[in-house]
Amino acid sequence: xxxxxxxxxxxxxxxxxxxxxxxxxxxxxxxxxxxxxxxxxxxxxxxxxxxxxxxxxxxxxxxxxxxxxxxxxxxxxxxxxxxxxxxxxxxxxxxxxxxxxxxxxxxxxxxxxxxxxxxxxxxxxxxxxxxxxxxxxxxxxxxxxxxxxxxxxxxxxxxxxxxxxxxxxxxxxxxxxxxxxxxxxxxxxxxxxxxxxxxxxxxxxxxxxxxxxxxxxxxxxxxxxxxxxxxxxxxxxxxxxxxxxxxxxxxxxxxxxxxxxxxxxxxxxxxxxxxxxxxxxxxxxxxxxxxxxxxxxxxxxxxxxxxxxxxxxxxxxxxxxxxxxxxxxxxxxxxxxxx
Amino acid sequence: xxxxxxxxxxxxxxxxxxxxxxxxxxxxxxxxxxxxxxxxxxxxxxxxxxxxxxxxxxxxxxxxxxxxxxxxxxxxxxxxxxxxxxxxxxxxxxxxxxxxxxxxxxxxxxxxxxxxxxxxxxxxxxxxxxxxxxxxxxxxxxxxxxxxxxxxxxxxxxxxxxxxxxxxxxxxxxxxxxxxxxxxxxxxxxxxxxxxxxxxxxxxxxxxxxxxxxxxxxxxxxxxxxxxxxxxxxxxxxxxxxxxxxxxxxxxxxxxxxxxxxxxxxxxxxxxxxxxxxxxxxxxxxxxxxxxxx
Numbered sequence: 001x002x003x004x005x006x007x008x009x010x011x012x013x014x015x016x017x018x019x020x021x022x023x024x025x026x027x028x029x030x031x032x033x034x035x036x037x038x039x040x041x042x043x044x045x046x047x048x049x050x051x052x053x054x055x056x057x058x059x060x061x062x063x064x065x066x067x068x069x070x071x072x073x074x075x076x077x078x079x080x081x082x083x084x085x086x087x088x089x090x091x092x093x094x095x096x097x098x099x100x101x102x103x104x105x106x107x108x109x110x111x112x113x114x115x116x117x118x119x120x121x122x123x124x125x126x127x128x129x130x131x132x133x134x135x136x137x138x139x140x141x142x143x144x145x146x147x148x149x150x151x152x153x154x155x156x157x158x159x160x161x162x163x164x165x166x167x168x169x170x171x172x173x174x175x176x177x178x179x180x181x182x183x184x185x186x187x188x189x190x191x192x193x194x195x196x197x198x199x200x201x202x203x204x205x206x207x208x209x210x211x212x213x214x215x216x217x218x219x220x221x222x223x224x225x226x227x228x229x230x231x232x233x234x235x236x237x238x239x240x241x242x243x244x245x246x247x248x249x250x251x252x253x254x255x256x257x258x259x260x261x262x263x264x265x266x267x268x269x270x271x272x273x274x275x276x277x278x279x280x281x282x283x284x285x286x287x288x289x290x291x292x293x294x295x296x297x298x299x300x301x302x303x304x305x306x307x308x309x310x311x312x313x314x315x316x317x318x319x320x321x322x323x324x325x326x327x328x329x330x331x332x333x334x335x336x337x338x339x
Numbered sequence: 340x341x342x343x344x345x346x347x348x349x350x351x352x353x354x355x356x357x358x359x360x361x362x363x364x365x366x367x368x369x370x371x372x373x374x375x376x377x378x379x380x381x382x383x384x385x386x387x388x389x390x391x392x393x394x395x396x397x398x399x400x401x402x403x404x405x406x407x408x409x410x411x412x413x414x415x416x417x418x419x420x421x422x423x424x425x426x427x428x429x430x431x432x433x434x435x436x437x438x439x440x441x442x443x444x445x446x447x448x449x450x451x452x453x454x455x456x457x458x459x460x461x462x463x464x465x466x467x468x469x470x471x472x473x474x475x476x477x478x479x480x481x482x483x484x485x486x487x488x489x490x491x492x493x494x495x496x497x498x499x500x501x502x503x504x505x506x507x508x509x510x511x512x513x514x515x516x517x518x519x520x521x522x523x524x525x526x527x528x529x530x531x532x533x534x535x536x537x538x539x540x541x542x543x544x545x546x547x548x549x550x551x552x553x554x555x556x557x558x559x560x561x562x563x564x565x566x567x568x569x570x571x572x573x574x575x576x577x578x579x580x581x582x583x584x585x586x587x588x589x590x591x592x593x594x595x596x597x598x599x600x601x602x603x604x605x606x607x608x609x610x611x612x613x614x615x616x617x618x619x620x621x622x623x624x625x626x627x628x629x630x631x632x633x
Contacts, residue, residue: 067594074597094597163580165595202475203497205579212467212576217476218496327596334591335409339499339581 029058030266032084032255036063038231039086042288047270047279055269065208066091067165073100073258080258084267086127088167089251089319090326096123097323102257108268111275114294116308124256127274128283129291129311130225131304132168132249134242135232137220144221146245147172148179151193157200160219163333164326166207171249171317172223173329179246185321187329195336204337214239226303230289243304250314252293379610386603393599400600404608410588414612417568417584420502421616424567425560427507428514432559436518437548440525454515462509466573469505470496473577497579505577506567513566514559521555522548550627557624561617568613585609 030051034043040063048059064072066087073080073095080100087095095101106112106120119126134144136155144155151159162169177183177190194201202219203210210222215237229241255274257267273279280297283290292299293308305311389399404410439450457465472478473495480492495501525548533543549556567573571586580587585605592602 065594067597070597071594074599165591203579204581205497206575209470209576209579212470213474213496216470216474218470218474327598330591330596334580334583334588337581338409338412338583 028056028266029060030084030263030270031060031062031082032267032270033064033069033082033086034061035065035086038227038288038290039063042283042290046282046288047274050279051270051273054273055266057266057269059270066167070094070098070100074098078260080260083258083261083263084270085124085254085256085258087254087256088130089254089317090167090170090323092123092254092256093319093323095256100256100259102259102261102264104257109272109275111272111277111294114277114296115275116293116295116312119252119293124254125271125275126252126293127255127271128253129293129308130168130227130251130253131243131291131311131314132171132223132225132251133244133304135214135222135224135229135239136242137214137217137238138240139238140220143240143242144244145242146179147176147223150176150221150223151197153200155221156197157202158220159201160203160205160210160213160222161194161201161337162205162207162210162223163337164329167251168223168225168249169207170322170326170329171251171315174317174322175244175246175249175315184317185325188332191332191336198337226291227289230286230300230302234286234289241304247315248304250311250316382603382606385599386607388600391596391598391600400598400604404601404604410605410608413583413585413588414608416582417586417609418612418616420499420506420574420584421564421568421613423499423503424506424510425563427503428511428563429556429560431507432511432514432518433556436515436522436552437544439519440522451519454512454519457509458512462570463572465509466505466576469501469508469573469577473501473505496577497581499578499582502574502578502582506570506573509570509573510563510567513562517558517562518552518555521558522552525551553627554624557620557627561620564616564620565613569609585612 032043034040040061043059043061048061051057051059062082069082069085069087070091072082073085085095085101101123104120104122104124106122106125109120109125112120115126134147134150136144137158141154141158144150149155164170164173173187173190174182174184176193177187180189180193182189198204203213205213210219210224211228211232213219214222215232215235226241229239232239255267255271257264261267275294277294277296280290280292280294282288284292284297284300289300291303291311295308299305299307305314385393386400387396387398389395389397435450435454439447442450470477474480475492475494475496477495479495480489483489484492495504529547529551530543533547534540538546568584569586571590574582574584575587578584585608589602589605589609592598592605
C-alpha cells in the first residue's frame with residue numbers, strides 16, 4: 001500500500017518540489033497501526049471518522065500485527081513508517097528495550113481520570129483489555145474445566161494448537177505448563193505433555209489460521225481470547241468461552257508514540273479519543289466486541305468478569321521474563337511438533 | 340530461463356544499435372541493482388552478525404544455523420515440497436496442454452481463460468478456499484462421507500498430501516502458460532510426419548512432442564519450484580506448523596523473535612538451495628531444449 005509517508009519519501013528522493021504543496025494538508029494527519037481483522041474494521045468505522053470530526057485529523061490506519069510493527073520500525077532505523085503503535089505486552093517490552101517509543105505524558109489525556117490507575121505510564125496508554133481462556137464447540141464437546149483437560153479425551157482429539165508466536169498462545173502454553181509442574185519461565189512440562197498427545201491433536205497451526213480452522217470444524221477446542229469468541233459467535237459459529245479453573249489470563253493492548261515522529265500532538269489527541277467514553281462504548285458491542293478500559297463503560301454481560309477491577313485479579317504474565325526465553329521456546333516447539 | 344524460450348537470433352546492426360539496446364536496458368538494470376542486488380548484499384552483510392542487536396560481527400549465526408541438524412531436514416523438506424509440486428503439476432498439466440493443442444481456437448480461448456482465472460484471485464483467497472475444500476467438514480470429506488467411501492472424515496488439512504494438492508492447483512497456471520506457449524508454436528506437420536514414418540502415438544509423443552516442448556516444460560518447472568518452495572501462506576495455512584519449511588523459519592526469526600542475522604542466514608539458505616535447483620533445471624533445459632530424439 002502506498003502511504004503518505006511513502007509518497008513523501010519518493011518525492012524527496014526525486015527532488016520533486018512541485019509535489020510538496022499537495023502534501024501540505026498532511027499536517028492534520030496521523031499514521032497509526034492497528035491489528036488486521038476486527039481492530040481494523042472497528043477503527044476504520046468508528047475511530048477514524050470521529051477523529052476527523054472532533055480534531056480534524058486524517059487517520060490513516062496501517063494494519064500490522066504487533067511483531068510486524070516492531071520489525072518495520074527497527075528496519076526503518078530512526079525514520080518510523082508510522083506515528084503510533086498498537087501493541088500487546090510482549091512486543092511492548094521489546095519496543096521499550098529497543099527505545100522505539102517517545103516518552104509519553106499521561107497528563108495530556110483529558111480522559112486520564114476515566115481509565116483505571118496504572119493504565120497509562122511513561123510509555124503509553126492501555127486502550128483495550130483481553131482475556132485469554134479456552135473456547136470450545138458446545139454442540140460437539142462438553143465444557144472443559146481447565147487447561148489440563150485440553151490434553152485429555154475427548155478434547156485432545158479436537159484440539160487446535162498454536163505455538164509461542166502470539167501473546168495468547170504463549171500465555172496459554174505457560175498456563176498448561178503450570179498444571180504439570182512448570183512455571184512462567186519453565187514451559188518444558190507443557191511441551192513434554194503436548195508431545196505425548198501430539199498424534200491425537202486435531203490441528204497445529206499459525207494463530208491467524210485458528211479461527212478459520214475452528215469455523216470449518218477442523219478443530220473444536222482452542223485457546224484464544226474473549227474477543228475472538230464473541231466475533232465468531234456473531235458469525236453464527238457454535239462457540240463458548242470457558243474461564244479455566246486455575247484462572248484466565250488477562251493482558252492489555254497499549255498504544256504508543258513512535259520515536260522520531262513529528263505527529264506526537266496528533267497522537268495524543270488520537271489516544272485520548274480512543275479511551276473516551278464515546279469510542280469505548282461504540283467498540284464494546286457486536287460486531288467489534290472490545291473489552292473497554294473506560295470506567296464509565298459497563299462490561300458486556302456475557303464476559304467471565306463483571307468489572308475491570310475484577311480483571312486486575314486475573315493472571316498477569318511478566319513479559320520482561322518471558323521475552324528472553326521466547327526464541328528458545330519457539331525453537332523447541334518447532335522441533336517437538338515437526339512431523 | 341528466458342533464454343531457453345527464445346529462439347537464437349542473428350546479430351543485427353553495428354555498434355550503434357548495440358549502444359541503443361544497452362540504453363534501453365539501463366532502467367531495468369538500475370532497478371535490479373537498487374531493488375534486488377542492494378537488498379541481497381544487505382542480507383549477506385546482516386548474516387555476518389552474531390547477535391540479534393546486530394552489534395557483533397562474526398560467523399555465529401551461520402554456525403548456529405548449520406550446526407543444527409534440524410535445519411538440514413527443513414531445507415530438504417522445502418526442496419522436496421518443490422519437487423513433489425513439480426511432479427503433480429507436470430502429471431496433470433502436460434496432458435492438459437496436449438488437449439489444448441487439439442482443441443478448436445474457440446475452445447482454446449475458453450481453456451486458456453480457465454487456466455489464467457486462478458491468477459486473477461489472490462493467493463490468500465485461493466489458500467483459504469482450500470481450507471473449505473479439505474477441512475474436517477469440508478467439501479471433499481462431505482462428498483466422500485455421503486457416497487459411503489469413508490466412514491469418518493479423512494485428515495487432509497495439515498498434511499503434506501493436502502498441501503501438495505492445493506499447491507498443484509495454485510501453481511498450475513505457472514506450469515501451463517509457458518508449456519502452452521511453447522507447444523502452440525510446434526509445427527503440427529511434425530506429428531503427421533512422425534505417423535507417416537510409422538511411429539506410434541506414444542513414440543511420437545516421447546520422441547517428438549516432449550523433446551520439442553522441453554523449453555516450456557523446464558520454464559514451467561522453474562516457476563512452479565521457485566513459487567511452491569517460497570509459498571509461506573499456503574505452507575503455513577494448509578500445511579500447519581508441524582510441516583516446517585524454510586519460509587516459516589525465516590518468518591519466526593525475523594518477525595517473532597527479531598533475530599535478523601539468523602533470519603538472514605535462513606533466507607540465504609533458501610535462496611542458494613532454490614537457485615541451485617533452478618540452475619540445474621536450466622542446465623537440463625539447455626541440454627535438451629528443442630532436440631528431437633530418434
